[in-house]
Amino acid sequence: MAAQKDLYDAIVIGAGIQGCFTAYHLAKHRKRVILLEQFFLPHSRGSSHGQSRIIRRAYPEDFYTQMMDECYQIWAQLEHEAGTQLHRQTGLLLLGMKENSELKTIQATLSRQGVEHQCLSAEELKQRFPNVLLARGEVGVLDKSGGVLYADKALRALQDAIRHLGGLVCDGEKVMEIKPGFPVTVKSTAGIYQGKSLVITAGPWTNQLLRPLGIELPLQTLRINVCYWREKVPGSYGVSQAFPCFLGLGLSPAPHHIYGLPSGEYPGLMKVCYHHGNNVDPEERDCPEAFSDIQDVQILGRFVRDHLPDLEPTPALLEPCLYTNTPDEHFILDRHPKYDNVVIGAGFSGHGFKLSPVVGKILYELSMKLTPSYDLTPFRMSRFPGLGKAHL
């Protein structure tokens, strides 16, 4: 048994955005928290790195739109505490065929939740954004609250805040073994720690840690090519032109969403990405074979040529990033079915950054055995039958 001084209220594994926000909420509530990260910080091997992410209220599901109210508040609070800009409001333009069912559902959710938005006909879109070409029948919905989050800056701000609040952030320390129980014992490459609770926010590596604890979540790890495209006239899709973020729903030639962010972070380059990628083992994401299948980049090239004519149709820059998807693309926020002081946050399915302030709050509440502030029904792991319970 460790001496009392070594007993943490919570050990958090993984310093991506979800682990950082969880440790931040714990530290804010004066809990003794240690955050363990396998790589030296900052790193670009997981899902949270890079310059930018989209923030928006526009979702088909009411529960995400409702969570976003508090997310915006916490993002603003963090920005204030850090004294650095983490967010830029640009608006988010949803593009799709008028009869696209997802577009209609999002529109209905925005109306029901009282979120300010504007429906734009093809003609209005053409006047407002002349450098976007639409196919016949395509329309737009503008979620005015949409914008850009500065991802790397946000991570840095959170890690600084955790330390400032008395928490420990230990990087270059891979967790090798978890011994469940009370206290839970965690062995890393550099030490042994004991905690009243453990939060696993290990992104694409989640199942590596869960398998020895008897469960395997239905997670698929995908390698995403983050593509930046050169503007023929620098700044023409940029912030100075009030160009918004956009999300294309079912636009030709793409079966999955395509999204873009105005140029700004890399001058003269606009980020346009495909919301899908190739299966990859996170340990092998940078192997040469991982670069060989570029169907996604080809789809994007055709999209750019047809819809964004003032961009060069071949990417100027590719940066890899990982998604960890669940079958329904909703998150997993739950306790381990056998060890109730082990909490899991996983499966953020390529849309978890904006929601991380509330995700972190929920994981903090679960780890401290508090009543969660939100209904967790959509996030329970029991929605997936047969989670290797035979091993439990």
Ligand SMILES: Cc1cc2nc3c(=O)[nH]c(=O)nc-3n(C[C@H](O)[C@H](O)[C@H](O)COP(=O)(O)OP(=O)(O)OC[C@H]3O[C@@H](n4cnc5c(N)ncnc54)[C@H](O)[C@@H]3O)c2cc1C
């Ligand atoms: C290209 C791309 C674009 C995206 N765009 C958006 C967007 O516009 N809007 C949005 O809301 N979301 C977006 N997302 C999704 C969002 O970025 C992710 O949902 C989020 O970053 C997931 O964070 P995480 O903390 O779960 O995972 P990660 O960032 O992967 O963090 C997990 C951490 O755990 C560490 N770890 C793993 N195993 C161990 C171990 N054994 N010991 C110690 N440490 C360990 C890893 O090294 C890693 O740092 C995007 C994602 C990508 C890849």
